[in-house]
Amino acid sequence: MSPISDWSEMDDLVVAHARALAADAVQKVGNGHPGTAMSLAPVAYRLFQRHLVHDPSDPQWIGRDRFILSCGHSSLTLYTQLFLSGYGLEMKDLQEFRTWGSLTPGHPEFGHTAGVEMTTGPLGQGVATAVGMAMAARYERGLLDPQSPLGNSVFDHSIWVICSDGDLQEGVSAEASSLAGTQELGSLNVIYDDNRISIEGDTHNAFTEDVSARYRAYGWHVIEVAAASNGNVDIAALDAAMVAAKKEITKPSLIRMKSVIAWPAPKAQGTAGSHGSALGDEEIAATKVALGLNPEEKFAMPAEVLAHARLLKDRAAKMRKEWDKKFASWQSSNPEQAKLLERLRAKALPAGWDSDIPIFAPGKDVATRAASGDTRQGGSEDLHCAQRAAGRALFDQPGARCRDCGCPSSGPANAPMDHGGPAHAAFRPSALARRHQPTAGRPS
DSSP states (O other), X not given: OOSSTTOOHHHHHHHHHHHHHHHHHHHHHTOSOHHHHHHHHHHHHHIIIIISOOOTTOTTOTTSOEEEESOGGGHHHHHHHHHHHTSSOOHHHHHTTTSTTXXXXXXXXXXXXXXXXXXXXXXXXXXXXXXXXXXXXXXXXXXXXXXXXXXXXXXXXOEEEEEEHHHHHSHHHHHHHHHHHHTTOTTEEEEEEEOOEEXXXXXXXXXXXXXXXXXXXXXXXXXXXXXXXXXXOOHHHHHHHHHHHHHOOSSOEEEEEEOOTTTTOTTTTTOTHHHHSOOOHHHHHHHHHHTTSOTTOSXXXXXXXHHHHTTHHHHHHHHHHHHHHHHHHHHHHOHHHHHHHHHHHTTOOOTTTTTTOOOOOTTOOOOHHHHHHHHHTSOOTTSOGGGSOTTOTXXXXXXXXXXXXXXXXXXXXXXXXXXXXXXXXXXXXXXXXXGEEEOXXXXX
């Protein structure tokens, strides 16, 4: 049992069954990625149970934290927690993993399964989109509640990510992470599952850099969590790291967590084979013995174990009730911002939005970038911020001002970061909007 005060033997049982479910689901369909979901079971469970602010009864609640599983190939990591948390997935859905028409496709798909914030699969994209989400979260706060002290606004929330070695090998995550450090996105917390295994084998065949040093150079808060002596995740050390990440509000946080893929499978743990292949009936049975479970049972989840996990819904309901009171108070105190939020959530354009669109007379030469900038009311991608007219409609808001526009205009991270705005809430920014960040909510 973990030394964490609110962790019990029942939590150990939940995690043991979650590991077994990952192995059973892949074995049943014959393909998938069991190893990472097995080793990450306690990580995702602790995050969803005690750190992620969410309400399973309302997956679109605007006050929730956002969670991105950047390593989408390990979709069972997310599906199992949605099942345990009470988002609507049931055992039948896990049994239908990776089958046509199921709610549990091979990679999580936004709009298909309740609780999935974005479709993930291409490595690195989730990390980059999460950066965009964190920027959108700060913009939302600066737009709607700039006066509240940091940490006291109904719009203060975190963006959580679980990513893999493969995610951080990609250039798209590097570019976005560099910008996140520069932008001081303290609401962004990334848990890096450093298991040194890819589908090809040891990642050190191609990836030996010091990731911690790289992220510190980006300006991130980096916490390293070693594996326990037996190879399991050190859940107490990880929990402390999550607490520390939430307290750090001036920098994004990277929790570099060492793990052993497919732990505690006797033969498969630590192997590339466990990354993307079913373990086999014999190895799964041996794993269940190691977990203290019945090796003859498949897709087991005792009612009392599931009921314990779903106590989360009671905690969420209590927290949501408190938030609703604060939100009602904010609405009454900020009628104009409340009206703006209502319009944004309805995805409606402001009245007269097109009244100032310029008309370009024929016969007069105008650079396309200049015409584009004038039309978008914010400047063209390769024009300096000082050349953009002040007081543009989108940015003329409390706490909003132009930030450094140093991010390359055509870099690979631009698309996923821009996607983070609408994925997070009701914002649909141009690539330009990413460079204009409200300073409200940014520690000075």
